[in-house]
Amino acid sequence: MKxxxxxxxxxxxSACAVGPHDLDAHASLPPLAPAxxxxxxxxxxQTVSATVAPEWWHAFGNxxxxxxxxxxxxxxxxVAVAEASLRQAQEQARATRGTLLFPQGGLxxxxxxTRVSNALSPAVANQNQQLYTLHTAQxxxxxxxxxxxGNRAQVRSAVARAEVERHQLDAARMTVAAxxxxxxxxxxxxxxxxxxxxxxxxxxxxxxxxxxxxQRLGAVGxxxxxxxxxxxxxxxxxxxxxxxxxxxxxxxxxxxIGRPAGSALPPLxxxxxxxxxxxxxxxxxxxxxxxxxxxxxxxxxxQGAGADVGAAIAARLPSIQLSxxxxxxxxxxxxxxxxxxxxxxxLGGITQPLFHANALRHQQKAAEAALEGAKxxxxxxxxxxxxxxxxxxxxxxxxxxxxxxxxxxxxxxGQALTFARRQLALGDVGxxxxxxxxxxxxxxRAQLIQAKAARMxxxxxxxxxxxxxxxxx
Numbered sequence: 052m053k054x055x056x057x058x059x060x061x062x063x064x065s066a067c068a069v070g071p072h073d074l075d076a077h078a079s080l081p082p083l084a085p086a087x088x089x090x091x092x093x094x095x096x097q098t099v100s101a102t103v104a105p106e107w108w109h110a111f112g113n114x115x116x117x118x119x120x121x122x123x124x125x126x127x128x129x130v131a132v133a134e135a136s137l138r139q140a141q142e143q144a145r146a147t148r149g150t151l152l153f154p155q156g157g158l159x160x161x162x163x164x165t166r167v168s169n170a171l172s173p174a175v176a177n178q179n180q181q182l183y184t185l186h187t188a189q190x191x192x193x194x195x196x197x198x199x200x201g202n203r204a205q206v207r208s209a210v211a212r213a214e215v216e217r218h219q220l221d222a223a224r225m226t227v228a229a230x231x232x233x234x235x236x237x238x239x240x241x242x243x244x245x246x247x248x249x250x251x252x253x254x255x256x257x258x259x260x261x262x263x264x265x266q267r268l269g270a271v272g273x274x275x276x277x278x279x280x281x282x283x284x285x286x287x288x289x290x291x292x293x294x295x296x297x298x299x300x301x302x303x304x305x306x307x308i309g310r311p312a313g314s315a316l317p318p319l320x321x322x323x324x325x326x327x328x329x330x331x332x333x334x335x336x337x338x339x340x341x342x343x344x345x346x347x348x349x350x351x352x353x354q355g356a357g358a359d360v361g362a363a364i365a366a367r368l369p370s371i372q373l374s375x376x377x378x379x380x381x382x383x384x385x386x387x388x389x390x391x392x393x394x395x396x397x398l399g400g401i402t403q404p405l406f407h408a409n410a411l412r413h414q415q416k417a418a419e420a421a422l423e424g425a426k427x428x429x430x431x432x433x434x435x436x437x438x439x440x441x442x443x444x445x446x447x448x449x450x451x452x453x454x455x456x457x458x459x460x461x462x463x464x465g466q467a468l469t470f471a472r473r474q475l476a477l478g479d480v481g482x483x484x485x486x487x488x489x490x491x492x493x494x495x496r497a498q499l500i501q502a503k504a505a506r507m508x509x510x511x512x513x514x515x516x517x518x519x520x521x522x523x524x
Contacts, residue, residue: 069199069364071419074357076426078433080336087444089331091451093458094506100330107514108232110328111507115320116235119308122317123231124224126309133216133223140213147209151202154194159378162186186387189378189394196373201365204358211355215348222344229515231307233508238300239322240504241293244497248290251493254468255283258485261475282486286493322503328510331447332517334440340433343518349425349432356418356425363415369403439516446509450502457495457502464488464495 090096104110108120124130163185197203259279265271302312304319340346377395379387386392404411471488 069201069361069368071357071360071422074353074422074426076353076429078340078430080340080433081437082336087448089447089451091455093455094451094503095327095329097327097329097331097447097510099333102333105519107328107332107519108228110326110330111232112326113320113324115318116232116325119235119304119317119319120228120231123227123308127227127307128309130220130223130227133220137213137216137220140209140216144206144209144213148206151195151205152197154192156190156192158188158190160186160188162384183382185380185382186384187378187380188387189376191374191376193372193374196371198371199365199368201362201368201370204361204365207358208355208362211351211358214351215355218344218348218351222348225344225515225518227307229511231304232511234300234303234307235320236322236325236504236507236511238297238304239320239325240500241297241300243322243500245290245293245297247493247496247500248286248293251489251496252283252286252290254489254492255279255286258472258475258489259283278486282489286489289493322500325507327506328514331510331513332519334444334517336437339436339440339518343432343436343516346429346432346436346518349429353422353425353429356422360415360418360422363411363418367404367411367415369401372398372400372402374398436516436518440513443509443513443516447506447513450506450509454499454502454506457499461495461499464492468492 088096088098106117106120109117164183165185166182195202259276262271262276262279266273266276301316301319305312305314305316310316375395375397377393379389379393381387381389381392468488468491471485475485
């Protein structure tokens with residue numbers, strides 16, 4: 052009767068799992084703000100849409116950009132590292148589950164050739180036989196009864212680590228896509244600034260030529276020509292840093308798509324070929340925390356820390372081990388399982404830690420401290436997520452204002468330069484006024500290009516801040 056009561060009692064004990072019950076990090080969510088509408092006078096308006104597109108970079112409407120992002124997601128080394136880390140964590144979780152939750156069995160066979168002294172009693176029945184062979188085969192099974200859920204807690208911790216790696220892979224893909232699109236926008240912006248700087252150099256050369264012609268006619272002095280030569284040199288000096296910066300962005304692009312620096316790149320889009328996305332992702336606080344990969348990774352880390360506390364508590368409680376083995380042993384291989392040769396054994400034991408110099412208690416307290424740290428990390432990830440969104444929205448709003456101002460400045464500077472060059476042809480303008488007009492026009496052109504690029508890069512930042520799926524995730 053006692054034997055039949057053992058299994059139900061063991062099942063009841065096994066159902067009891069120890070561990071922390073409060074895994075709520077108590078992260079505060081900001082209030083739901085009204086959806087912003089960004090409508091500058093000098094560019095397309097941007098409004099909030101309901102969802103985040105999985106392949107959000109398609110909103111820029113450029114096939115070259117789409118192809119480059121696909122190549123980066125397939126060949127980027129950071130993504131490859133994250134994929135390998137995920138596979139490693141998943142296999143380790145499977146190994147932990149198989150080791151701790153299921154019985155372990157093994158099959159063993161060994162053969163022993165022995166010669167003993169005739170002064171000793173041999174292990175075989177024939178006392179005159181000093182040289183003999185002994186064949187032994189056995190199967191053994193062992194099982195640790197998870198009475199207090201310690202094994203299950205270790206499995207949950209391993210699964211949580213795999214979940215962390217999965218979300219980190221999503222974050223790596225999102226980061227690579229965002230960094231590449233940003234680099235493409237920056238390169239296109241720099242290419243246009245190089246073209247604008249080359250135009251400024253040509254304008255200054257034309258003005259210098261006109262002044263030298265007037266000098267030959269005696270209309271202007273050598274000082275006016277020298278001043279314009281200095282202005283031309285200044286314009287030419289502004290060109291090399293832009294060329295160097297554009298080349299640096301090409302290196303960044305090559306690295307992101309997994310190609311060595313200096314190698315040939317696929318066709319890169321120009322700034323005029325990129326459309327500013329007009330639909331922005333909707334930001335709902337309660338959804339954002341379930342969409343951002345870094346927040347989801349922090350949540351998985353929190354679950355794993357809670358499981359580690361449960362495992363540390365269970366390590367201080369009794370553990371039950373069951374094992375069995377059966378086999379046969381004989382001098383001849385074929386006689387191992389004949390009558391009288393088979394053997395078997397059943398073993399059961401229970402272990403209660405008594406004295407470990409408080410090591411187990413300190414391990415539990417260390418796990419509890421790690422849990423509190425994981426809660427703080429989750430709260431920090433949530434705050435960081437909403438901070439990124441707020442910064443991106445503020446950036447888009449101010450970018451629209453800067454674009455309006457830059458467009459007006461560029462229009463006015465272009466008109467002023469046109470008037471100044473006409474007056475120069477008529478001999479009715481001073482050198483200082485002409486220099487101011489050319490410098491202002493060059494600066495206004497550069498600011499307009501930078502303002503257009505800024506709206507695009509901050510749009511990329513908002514897509515990244517909103518999280519969401521990426522191809523292959």
